[in-house]
Amino acid sequence: MLNSATIRNHVNIVGQSSNTAPVLIMAHGFGSDQTAWRYLIEAFAPKYRIVLFDHVGSGKSDFNAYSPHRYKSLHSFTHDFLEICHELNLQQVTLIAHSVSCMVGLLAASLEPNRFKQLFFISASPCYLNDRDYIGGFEQADLDRIYAAMSSNYYAWASGFAPLVMGNADHPELAVEFAKSLLAMRPDISQAIARIIFQSDHRADLHKLATPTTIIQPKHDVAVPVAVGQYLAKHIPHSNLILTDTDGHLPHLSSPDIVISAIANYLQPLMLE
Amino acid sequence: MLNSATIRNHVNIVGQSSNTAPVLIMAHGFGSDQTAWRYLIEAFAPKYRIVLFDHVGSGKSDFNAYSPHRYKSLHSFTHDFLEICHELNLQQVTLIAHSVSCMVGLLAASLEPNRFKQLFFISASPCYLNDRDYIGGFEQADLDRIYAAMSSNYYAWASGFAPLVMGNADHPELAVEFAKSLLAMRPDISQAIARIIFQSDHRADLHKLATPTTIIQPKHDVAVPVAVGQYLAKHIPHSNLILTDTDGHLPHLSSPDIVISAIANYLQPLMLE
Numbered sequence: 001m002l003n004s005a006t007i008r009n010h011v012n013i014v015g016q017s018s019n020t021a022p023v024l025i026m027a028h029g030f031g032s033d034q035t036a037w038r039y040l041i042e043a044f045a046p047k048y049r050i051v052l053f054d055h056v057g058s059g060k061s062d063f064n065a066y067s068p069h070r071y072k073s074l075h076s077f078t079h080d081f082l083e084i085c086h087e088l089n090l091q092q093v094t095l096i097a098h099s100v101s102c103m104v105g106l107l108a109a110s111l112e113p114n115r116f117k118q119l120f121f122i123s124a125s126p127c128y129l130n131d132r133d134y135i136g137g138f139e140q141a142d143l144d145r146i147y148a149a150m151s152s153n154y155y156a157w158a159s160g161f162a163p164l165v166m167g168n169a170d171h172p173e174l175a176v177e178f179a180k181s182l183l184a185m186r187p188d189i190s191q192a193i194a195r196i197i198f199q200s201d202h203r204a205d206l207h208k209l210a211t212p213t214t215i216i217q218p219k220h221d222v223a224v225p226v227a228v229g230q231y232l233a234k235h236i237p238h239s240n241l242i243l244t245d246t247d248g249h250l251p252h253l254s255s256p257d258i259v260i261s262a263i264a265n266y267l268q269p270l271m272l273e
Numbered sequence: 274m275l276n277s278a279t280i281r282n283h284v285n286i287v288g289q290s291s292n293t294a295p296v297l298i299m300a301h302g303f304g305s306d307q308t309a310w311r312y313l314i315e316a317f318a319p320k321y322r323i324v325l326f327d328h329v330g331s332g333k334s335d336f337n338a339y340s341p342h343r344y345k346s347l348h349s350f351t352h353d354f355l356e357i358c359h360e361l362n363l364q365q366v367t368l369i370a371h372s373v374s375c376m377v378g379l380l381a382a383s384l385e386p387n388r389f390k391q392l393f394f395i396s397a398s399p400c401y402l403n404d405r406d407y408i409g410g411f412e413q414a415d416l417d418r419i420y421a422a423m424s425s426n427y428y429a430w431a432s433g434f435a436p437l438v439m440g441n442a443d444h445p446e447l448a449v450e451f452a453k454s455l456l457a458m459r460p461d462i463s464q465a466i467a468r469i470i471f472q473s474d475h476r477a478d479l480h481k482l483a484t485p486t487t488i489i490q491p492k493h494d495v496a497v498p499v500a501v502g503q504y505l506a507k508h509i510p511h512s513n514l515i516l517t518d519t520d521g522h523l524p525h526l527s528s529p530d531i532v533i534s535a536i537a538n539y540l541q542p543l544m545l546e
Contacts, residue, residue, distance in 0.1 A: 004285045011284075012277045017359035049362070086290035088361060089322070 003062060005083035009053040010034070010060040013088075015045035022117075023090050024048040027081065029099025029123070030197055031158075031165075031182040031190070032250065033059025039256030040096065043264070048094075053084055055101070057189040059181070066189050074100065074200055078107040085115055096120045096263065098252060099223070103202045106236075110208040118268050119213040122259065123249050124232055125224045127201040134203070135227040143198045147191060154187035164222055167248025174254050206235035213239040214266045216259060218246040240266070276335060278356035282326040283307070283333040286361075288318035295390075296363050297321040300354065302372025302396070303470055304431075304438075304455040304463070305523065306332025312529030313369065316537070321367075326357055328374075330462040332454070339462050347373065347473055351380040358388055369393045369536065371525060372496070373470045376478075379509075383481040391541050392486040395532065396522050397505055398497045400474040407476070408500040416471045420464060427460035437495055440521025447527050479508035486512040487539045489532060491519040513539070 005011070012034060015021070024044055026037040034052040041050055054061040055077055070076055081104055085093065093116050097105040102124030109116040128136045128143070149157040162179035163169065182190065213236050217229025226243065233241035242262045246255040278284070285307060288294070297317055299310040307325040314323055327334040328350055343349055354377055358366065366389050370378040375397030382389040401409045401416070422430040435452035436442065455463065486509050490502025499516065506514035515535045519528040 004287055006279055006284050006286055011279050013279055013360040014275070014277055017356075017362070019362060019364070049360075083290075087286040089290070089292060091292070 003065075005080060005087050008056065008062045008065045009080060009084055010062075011084055011088070012052040013049065014041060014052065015048050015050040017049060021047070021049040023051060023093050025051045025053075025085075025090070025093055025095050027053070027095060027097040027101030027105060028055065028058065029101055029250070030193060031058070031162075031178060031185065032098065033181055033184075035059070036098070036181075036250065036253055037096075040252055040260060040263070043256075043260045051084070051088065051090065053081075056080060057185060057193050059184070063186055063189065066186075068192055071192065071196065073196060074103050074107060074202070077101075077104045078111070081105070082108050082112060085112075091115060092117045094118045094120070094267065096122070097124070098122045099124065099249065100197045103200065103205075106202065106205060106209050106213075109211045110205065113210050116211045118266075119209075119211050120216060120263055120266070121213060121232065122216045122252055123218060123221055123224050124215060125228045126203045126206055126232060126235075127228075128198045128223070129201070131201075134231065135225055137223065137225045137228065138198065146198070147195060150187065150191040150194060154190065155183065158182040165249045166254065167220060167222065168254045171254065174248075174250070177253070178250065203231075203235070206232065207237060209236050210238065212268070214263070215239055215241045216251070216262050217241060217243050218248065218251050219243055220247045221249045223249045242266075276338075278353060278360050281329060281335045281338045282353060282357055283335075284357055284361070285325040286322065287314060287325065288321050288323040290322060294320070294322040296324060296366050298324045298326075298358075298363070298366055298368050300326070300368060300370040300374030300378060301328065301331065302374055302523070303466060304331075304435075304451060304458065305371065306454050306457075308332070309371070309454075309523065309526055310369075313525055313533060313536070316529075316533045324357070324361065324363065326354075329353060330458060330466050332457070336459055336462065339459075341465055344465065344469065346469060347376050347380060347475070350374075350377045351384070354378070355381050355385060358385075364388060365390045367391045367393070367540065369395070370397070371395045372397065372522065376473065376475045379475065379478060379482050379486075382484040383478065386483050389484045392482075392484050393489060393536055393539070394486060394505065395489045395525055396491060396494055396497050397488060398501045399476045399479055399505060399508075400501075401471045401496070402474070404474075407504065408498055410496065410498045410501065411471065419471070420468060423460065423464040423467060427463065428456065431455040438522045439527065440493060440495065441527045444527065447521075447523070450526070451523065476504075476508070479505065480510060482509050483511065485541070487536070488512055488514045489524070489535050490514060490516050491521065491524050492516055493520045494522045496522045515539075
């Protein structure tokens, strides 16, 4: 018997279960999983029905659902994400997305605009490669070095990548946590997904998004330069940019209070209908 | 981070995902799991959103969620079942229940009558013990022998219990399947749950059910005498009884066509609202 998306993506539903509680989906980024949302869950569970999941290849998702054939671009993850929304019949969705999940959310909300009410992007990037005037932050040679390191010794690579991406050197436990979730991935899947993400370019899709979007851009993020947040704000029609005084690519883990108040300030009022 | 009911009970959502598709929940019986519904899924998936789950202790449920302290009566399973309904925000639910799940459904629909539209009970029993005029089918000594056999050699017990309960001796593969799912349970959990079920008496709860209920009673069922189906029909206010020409306690596996047409004949019209 085929498994549904709820099982494939280890869907977890927490918070309010009342009929009228508005829906928040939290979508994790690369190398992370749904446990990264614990501080935001605590903050928003009293008023929201919160839907959590792990992307295929991450956390407790069904690794058997992964195949290099099926997962070739962010469109595959978008398809999975929308399947979850369909199965759970989610309407008027507010999405809080981190990193790669931001472009997944952008594609999903462009495909099904009526399903989404509001988006929050944390450390989002539509394109990691520099391209003429566009500063993505990486040259192809940088990325090739990452792929080579991932395939030669995944463990060593993760141990070095985690503190770099997490920042916050004064709190080494944060990088340890991120390294652990990176190491929980199957190395071949992790490498394939890293390649899909880093080689993606969704700049041409930004203008298609009609959903109100708040971009939360850390001041210091090795994976996403501030110029990227500004680029997103310029090209996503109904967007606003919040530059947060945070360090590292996972501010929802390293500076949860700042991220929570940024979101709380911009969350649209509950259930106007 | 706590797991939600969707994970604890390995919730699987199949069939139609449209906003307007009506909801069918299928709830398996003791020693079985959600895979027992495969024929009914095939029949009803084209028009319904079907929600499947495994009770704690069965199938792919989270066995760590089991504790003898928490699971002391059918009320615990009722609580789990309602949690699934809440998390998925299910409304206007039609429940197809087998064996122990029938009384679980009865308790759930009595607690939250507005959530349920219609119930189908397959091989239901409110009380397995004979009691004066009431013919449940078992004496306490019979049950004590079952418990003793379960604890002395679970494997041997399951191999004997499965063909007895399944009936249909001309199709031994059916009993083999049932034995397999019995053997997939942890023996201590299986024995504790068997005891909860066999010692339960919900006769006094039957009159509280206000939801229309169709009782599907096999003509030959070693676990549920025909008199039990008649008793249910007499004491559940809005009920009708269908005596099916089927053998064994799991007619949805052994005679799926008969069960499917019994249900199809009595399913209330789709979405009148």
